[in-house]
Amino acid sequence: MRFEDLKKYKNASINKALRELFEHSENDEPIAAVTQTVDQMMMAKADADTKKKFFQMERDQEKNLNIGWIDKMSTTDATLREKMTLFWSNHFACRDNKAIYMQQLNNIQRSNALGNFRTMLIQVSQTPSMLLFLNNQQNHKGHPNENFARELMELFTIGRGNYTEQDVKESARAFTGWGFDKDGIFQVRKNLHDDGVKTFMGKTGNFQGEDIIDIILANKQTARFISTKLYKYLVNEVPDPLHVNTMADVLFNGNYEIKPLLEFVFTADWFYDDKNIGNLIKSPIDFIVGLNRQFYITYQKPDVLLLFQRTLGQELFYPPNVAGWPGGRSWIDSSSLMYRLKIASTVLDQGLIDFTGKADPEDEAFLATVRKQQQVVDTRVQANPDWDKVFTDIPKDMSKMEIADFLLEPQLNATIQNTVNEDNDLKIMVVELVSTPEYQLY
Amino acid sequence: MKRRDFLRSTALASGAFMVPAFLKPLEAMAMSGLTGYKNLVIIQLSGGNDGLNTIVPYCNDIYYKKRNTIAIKETDVIGLDDMQGLNPNMAALKEIYDQGWMSIINAVGYPNPDRSHFRSMDIWQTASDSNQFLTNGWIGRYLDATCQTNKNPYTAIEVDDTLSLAMKGDKMKAIAVQDPNKLFQATREPFFKNLVHSQNSEHLNEDNLGYLYKTMIETYSSANYIQSTSKTYNVTAPYPNTQFANQLKTVSKFINSGLQTRVYYVSLSGFDTHVGQQDQQGRQLKTYADGVAAFVKDLKQTNKLDDTLVMTFSEFGRRVEQNASNGTDHGTANNIMIYGGKLQKAGIYNPAPDLVTLDNGDLKYQVDFRDVYATVLDKWLNVNNNLVLNKNFAGLDFI
Numbered sequence: 001m002r003f004e005d006l007k008k009y010k011n012a013s014i015n016k017a018l019r020e021l022f023e024h025s026e027n028d029e030p031i032a033a034v035t036q037t038v039d040q041m042m043m044a045k046a047d048a049d050t051k052k053k054f055f056q057m058e059r060d061q062e063k064n065l066n067i068g069w070i071d072k073m074s075t076t077d078a079t080l081r082e083k084m085t086l087f088w089s090n091h092f093a094c095r096d097n098k099a100i101y102m103q104q105l106n107n108i109q110r111s112n113a114l115g116n117f118r119t120m121l122i123q124v125s126q127t128p129s130m131l132l133f134l135n136n137q138q139n140h141k142g143h144p145n146e147n148f149a150r151e152l153m154e155l156f157t158i159g160r161g162n163y164t165e166q167d168v169k170e171s172a173r174a175f176t177g178w179g180f181d182k183d184g185i186f187q188v189r190k191n192l193h194d195d196g197v198k199t200f201m202g203k204t205g206n207f208q209g210e211d212i213i214d215i216i217l218a219n220k221q222t223a224r225f226i227s228t229k230l231y232k233y234l235v236n237e238v239p240d241p242l243h244v245n246t247m248a249d250v251l252f253n254g255n256y257e258i259k260p261l262l263e264f265v266f267t268a269d270w271f272y273d274d275k276n277i278g279n280l281i282k283s284p285i286d287f288i289v290g291l292n293r294q295f296y297i298t299y300q301k302p303d304v305l306l307l308f309q310r311t312l313g314q315e316l317f318y319p320p321n322v323a324g325w326p327g328g329r330s331w332i333d334s335s336s337l338m339y340r341l342k343i344a345s346t347v348l349d350q351g352l353i354d355f356t357g358k359a360d361p362e363d364e365a366f367l368a369t370v371r372k373q374q375q376v377v378d379t380r381v382q383a384n385p386d387w388d389k390v391f392t393d394i395p396k397d398m399s400k401m402e403i404a405d406f407l408l409e410p411q412l413n414a415t416i417q418n419t420v421n422e423d424n425d426l427k428i429m430v431v432e433l434v435s436t437p438e439y440q441l442y
Numbered sequence: 443m444k445r446r447d448f449l450r451s452t453a454l455a456s457g458a459f460m461v462p463a464f465l466k467p468l469e470a471m472a473m474s475g476l477t478g479y480k481n482l483v484i485i486q487l488s489g490g491n492d493g494l495n496t497i498v499p500y501c502n503d504i505y506y507k508k509r510n511t512i513a514i515k516e517t518d519v520i521g522l523d524d525m526q527g528l529n530p531n532m533a534a535l536k537e538i539y540d541q542g543w544m545s546i547i548n549a550v551g552y553p554n555p556d557r558s559h560f561r562s563m564d565i566w567q568t569a570s571d572s573n574q575f576l577t578n579g580w581i582g583r584y585l586d587a588t589c590q591t592n593k594n595p596y597t598a599i600e601v602d603d604t605l606s607l608a609m610k611g612d613k614m615k616a617i618a619v620q621d622p623n624k625l626f627q628a629t630r631e632p633f634f635k636n637l638v639h640s641q642n643s644e645h646l647n648e649d650n651l652g653y654l655y656k657t658m659i660e661t662y663s664s665a666n667y668i669q670s671t672s673k674t675y676n677v678t679a680p681y682p683n684t685q686f687a688n689q690l691k692t693v694s695k696f697i698n699s700g701l702q703t704r705v706y707y708v709s710l711s712g713f714d715t716h717v718g719q720q721d722q723q724g725r726q727l728k729t730y731a732d733g734v735a736a737f738v739k740d741l742k743q744t745n746k747l748d749d750t751l752v753m754t755f756s757e758f759g760r761r762v763e764q765n766a767s768n769g770t771d772h773g774t775a776n777n778i779m780i781y782g783g784k785l786q787k788a789g790i791y792n793p794a795p796d797l798v799t800l801d802n803g804d805l806k807y808q809v810d811f812r813d814v815y816a817t818v819l820d821k822w823l824n825v826n827n828n829l830v831l832n833k834n835f836a837g838l839d840f841i
Contacts, residue, residue, distance in 0.1 A: 048717045048767060095560065150573070237650070279650050311604055320607065321564050326577035329653055333605045334595055334661040335618040337654065338628060358604050361559035361757065364489030364714035368722050410651050415640030419633075432633055437654035 002294050003393035006406060010395070018266055022259070025081035025114060030107035033068030034061050034099045055365065061099035066309075066316045067302045069106065073285070074292035084113035084258070086285060087233050092124045092156060093324035094133045095317065097362065101129040101184065102317050117226065117256035118217055121156060122210065126178065126186040134322070137179050141194040144172040149212075151322050157216045159225040163201065170198040174207045223252035227261070234265060236276050237328045243270055278409030278441045281331050284312035287340060287440065291347060294407075294434075296386035304381055310358060311339050318360050337437070344434040347383045387427060400429065408438040480822055481697055483690075483706045483752045484581075484608070487730065489714030490559060491756035492723055493776040494795070497546055500527050504797040508763040512719050512770070522546075525794045531728040534735035542788040543738055543747065544781050545840045549795040550814060551775030551807025555758065559714070559772070563757040567608035569812050569831055580815055580830055581705050582611030587829040589614050596664045598705035599696065601689040609707055616705070617664055621692075626669035629662045638662045668701065675699035679740035686710045687733035694740050697750065704823060713756060716769040730754075738781050747783030751822050751841065754779040755811070761803050775807035778814055780840055787840045813838055 009017045046054065073082045088109040096102055105127045112120035124130055125148070131137055134148035149172035153163045177193030180186050188209075198207045201215050216222055227247035231239050250264045251257075265271055282290065288308055291297060299305060309315040313336055314325055325331075345351055394403060404412055404420045407430065412420070416436065423429035433439065495512065499505045500519040519527035520536050526546070528535060538544050554572040556562045568576035569583075578586075581598055588597075598616035600609050609616035619625050628634070638659055646652035675698045681687040686708070693706045710730055715722045734752065741747040759776030775795065795805045816827035816835035828834040 051717050051767065281650050281654075313604065318560075321561060321575050323575040323577075329650065330577060330610065332654060332657055333610060333615040333617070334657060334664065335604055337657050338625075338661060341634065342628065358602065358606070358709075359488070359711055361488060361563045364559060364711060365716055368489060368712045368714045368716075368726075413640055415636055419636070435633065436637060437651060437658060440654055441650060 001406075003390065003395070003406070007393065007395055014267065018263065021080050021266075022114075022263070024077040025079065027076070027078045028081060028111045028113070029078075030110060031065070031068050031072060031103055033064040034103045036061075037098065037100050058097055058099070059363075062097070062102075062317065063303070063306060065099045065103050065106075067305055069316055070285075070289065070292070070305050071302075073289045074297075080262070081110060081113050084262075085110040086283075087230070088113055088120065089316075090319065090324040090327075091229065092130070093319035093322050094129050095319065095362070096129040096132055098129070101127065101132075104184075105129045106317075112258075114259045114262065115257070117251070117258060118213065121213060125152070125209070125213075126180075128180045128184045128186075131178065131180055131186075136175060139172060139176050139178065140192045141173075141176045144169070144176055144194070146172040148172070148175055148178075152213075153216065155323055157213075157222045157225065158219060159221070162219070162221050166199075167201055170200045171207075171212045173198050174200070174212045175209045178209055217256060220248060220252050223248040223256070227251055230261070230265075232327070235271060236279060237281075240270070243268070278411075278438075280442055281328055282440055282442055283325070283327060283331060284309060284314035284336075284340075285316065286442070287312065288343075290442075291344060291434065294390070295348060296389050297347060298384050298386075300382035300384070304383070308339075308343055310360070312336050312343075315360060318362070332440070337440070340440055341435045341437075344439065345431050346381050348385050348431050348434070350383070351381060390430075391426070400426070403430070404433055407433045408436065409442050410438045412438075479702075479704055479749075481704060481706065481746075481750045482818060482822060483693055483708065483750060485730075485734070485752065485754040486606075486608075486707070486709040487713050487726075487754060487756040488559075488563070488709055488711045489756070490562075490758045490760060490772055491713040491726075491776065492715060492719065492770050493756070493759040494762065495719070495723060495770075496529050496532070496727060497522075497526050497548070497777050497779075498529060499525060499794050499797065501525050502794070502797055504762075508797075510764070511768050512764050523790055526790060528731075529724070529727050531724045532731035534731045538735055538738050538781065539789070542785065543742075543783060544779065545785050545788050545791050547778045547780065547791045547809055547814060547838070547840065548793065549775045549805055549808035550755075550778045550811050551758070551805070552810055552812070553807075555774040555801075555804070555807070557758065557772040557774070557804075559757060564607065566755060566757050566811060567606060569815055578611050579606065579608035581608050581707070582615060583830045584611075584705070584819065584823060584825060585614035585616065586611035587825055588823075592704065594664060594667075594702070595660050596668055596701065596703050598707070599668075599701075599703050600707040601692050602707070602709065606707060606709070609705075616707070617661070617668075619668060619692075622665075622669045622672050625661075625665045629665040634658075634662075668696075671701050672696055672699045677740065679736065679743060681736045681740070682729075682732045684729050684733060686729050687736060690733050690737040691740075694737060694744075697741070697746050698744050715760075716765065716771060717767045719764075719769040734781065742783065750782060751818065752781035753814070753818065759805060762797055762800060762805065763803060774801060774804040776805075778811070782841065785840060791838070791840055809838070810835065817841060 076082055089106060092109065094105060105124065108123045108127060112123065134151055135145045136148040139145040139148065146168050150168050154160055173194040177189040179189050195206060197204060200207060200212060203215055224244065227244050228239050231244050231247060247261060247265065251261045254260045270276065313331060319325060400420050404416065419432055420429060494505065495514055498514045498519045500516050501524060506513050514529055518530045520530060520533060521527040522539060535544060552565065552572060556565060556572050565572055567579050569580035570576045585592055585597055595615060595617040598609055600606060600616055600618045601620060602618050603620050605616060605618045641655045641659060646656050672695050675695055677691050677694050681691045689708045693708065696703060712726050738747065741750050755778050756776055758773055760770035760773040765771050792808060799806060812831050813835045816831060817837040817840065819825050819827040819830055820837055821841050
């Protein structure tokens with residue numbers, strides 16, 4: 001939240017603030033950072049130099065897409081939609097080196113972020129990136145590839161322990177033939193599709209892919225699975241079974257509509273319990289985007305945004321595997337915490353960067369073609385916070401302690417209170433406050 | 443010298459005043475908790491190193507048939523036995539091999555191999571099955587399993603800026619240290635110090651804020667310990683001037699100064715050689731071999747080689763047949779290279795990979811990589827491998 005938001009909502013009721021939050025998030029304008037496809041068919045025949053150029057072009061596109069999204073999250077008014085897009089992009093975690101496909105998937109997650117889970121699930125499952133990532137292009141009648149069917153149940157809908165190996169096999173048959181043509185358009189390739197009778201989760205019929213999805217959604221465990229994950233994302237990393245169950249009721253009875261579920265959560269008493277305030281660990285993206293938003297930061301070299309993501313352990317579009325980032329305490333180790341405390345002041349105070357994140361394993365092909373490895377960046381960050389705007393936004397009657405209270409969600413300990421009392425320069429105080437462990441929580 | 447100045451200089455030199463009292467028992471316990479322990483150094487070759495052009499099956503016709511432009515010429519290979527030999531860029535390792543300090547395990551992999559870098563690396567780092575997703579790494583789980591004796595993050599050190607998944611457990615995580623002095627300075631910035639001193643580690647809550655402060659205090663304490671211990675030793679042995687060799691030199695400094703660390707982790711990148719492989723891979727293998735040879739000789743000189751085990755792996759090997767761009771594409775099973783002064787079975791551990799019976803053009807694995815891990819856990823780190831690998835592996839007998 002920004003100081004300007006504080007001004008606006010200081011005396012507003014929760015209901016009014018929520019109404020505006022949802023209204024602003026009606027805007028679902030897609031990302032259009034990537035416009036061209038890199039033709040991989042040509043790549044197979046290309047000589048070494050052309051290949052190098054292709055690699056470079058792919059990387060540039062991935063970079064533009066990444067920064068395009070960071071930029072959107074940092075500046076949009078549709079904050080809830082972006083927050084939920086981030087959630088779904090981790091729920092339906094996917095990787096593909098075709099940036100244009102990843103952009104398409106991301107835009108589907110955005111347009112459905114507050115919509116209907118079933119619609120989103122089907123659309124996501126039919127994107128080239130997901131079909132490729134989970135090998136459904138190779139799922140053929142007579143030679144089923146079970147990867148998609150398995151992850152559909154294990155990670156996207158119902159969770160482990162709620163289906164059998166036989167269910168995996170039978171549902172894989174229903175998805176045979178799901179694929180896409182050379183233009184990336186989804187199609188059920190009739191000659192590859194298994195039209196036979198399948199028995200899935202106790203039901204028997206000539207099931208198509210959509211039928212399987214409907215059977216899974218008709219099991220309330222799916223609503224519980226999604227609700228648990230969402231609770232951990234929005235409320236507390238330790239799920240309260242009672243609260244999760246009421247969420248599952250809302251989701252299930254509302255035919256998997258997401259917006260009513262969010263309204264329910266945000267108006268629940270327990271959402272505002274002390275133990276649910278300032279106890280979630282910000283993800284690296286939450287942290288970076290939060291700083292950008294609160295201090296209206298512009299970057300002369302947006303590449304540092306990628307460096308920050310890598311160093312802190314969350315690079316957009318590069319989840320660790322199909323299960324996504326585990327989140328919570330796994331974000332924090334000695335080095336990532338140190339960098340968080342340091343990055344804040346680096347960005348706000350024109351500091352030096354003298355660290356380098358690890359390259360993603362998928363970057364190795366590119367790295368192999370460049371002679372010099374891992375050059376250590378030792379350079380000015382060249383970020384410009386808009387301090388004037390920050391200071392004008394702070395309500396006139398706000399005391400230093402109230403400012404600190406606003407910036408840090410957890411209770412202020414004695415050392416922080418002393419810092420606040422002793423700092424005469426407001427800017428120094430703010431930089432110090434965002435360089436604390438407390439600032440990593442929300 | 444005035445008394446006050448004397449006090450100040452000794453206090454600063456010993457660091458005793460800098461460490462808050464509550465941190466001390468932690469460090470004292472660590473000192474006594476480990477006796478006669480051994481070091482494990484893991485070297486990760488990122489990108490999928492082509493094992494067939496590393497340990498070359500120079501007596502196999504199929505190798506030359508399938509790699510007509512990128513095979514290593516028989517006359518260039520440095521023979522190890524009558525089947526396999528070293529890539530000429532690894533000449534420095536011949537001496538190490540001849541001394542009995544090197545062991546090569548062929549055709550290491552896992553069932554249902556994944557040919558994507560990030561997934562296969564994930565599998566190697568977490569020691570999972572290929573259809574299983576773990577959120578913690580195998581060394582991290584080793585730390586968790588032994589956290590009664592290994593209480594400090596510096597029990598495992600990654601010489602890098604950031605920490606790999608392999609090094610993260612649920613309860614315990616290793617620490618990433620590229621440069622001990624830099625880490626120390628960073629933790630001694632006044633505001634950071636103030637925050638550390640504001641908390642009493644015994645009264646920290648179990649909540650996330652408590653966890654963050656605990657991590658911060660441990661970092662503060664570890665940075666001091668690593669810096670003050672490692673600076674007592676200077677590496678005098680010669681090392682090549684590469685970033686990789688420098689990292690190994692740092693490990694040597696840590697080991698020789700008596701740091702209470704059991705596992706070190708170092709990575710070398712750039713092995714994804716789809717195009718023009720010979721130059722690229724040759725360059726990387728030279729960096730690797732020269733660095734490792736210098737490291738092993740250094741440790742021999744300082745009498746630490748018997749207490750050190752070095753293990754090199756890559757997330758997969760490469761296809762047997764070369765591609766159309768004088769490179770190789772992603773494959774499956776690969777060799778693991780082991781170094782140490784006390785190897786049970788030095789030399790080539792098991793038969794050279796079978797180039798006839800392939801899995802879609804790729805090598806079939808003969809040894810599960812978790813049997814290699816199990817060996818290291820059981821016989822070197824002295825922990826039951828099933829506590830870390832979640833099921834029991836029989837292990838091998840190279841140590």
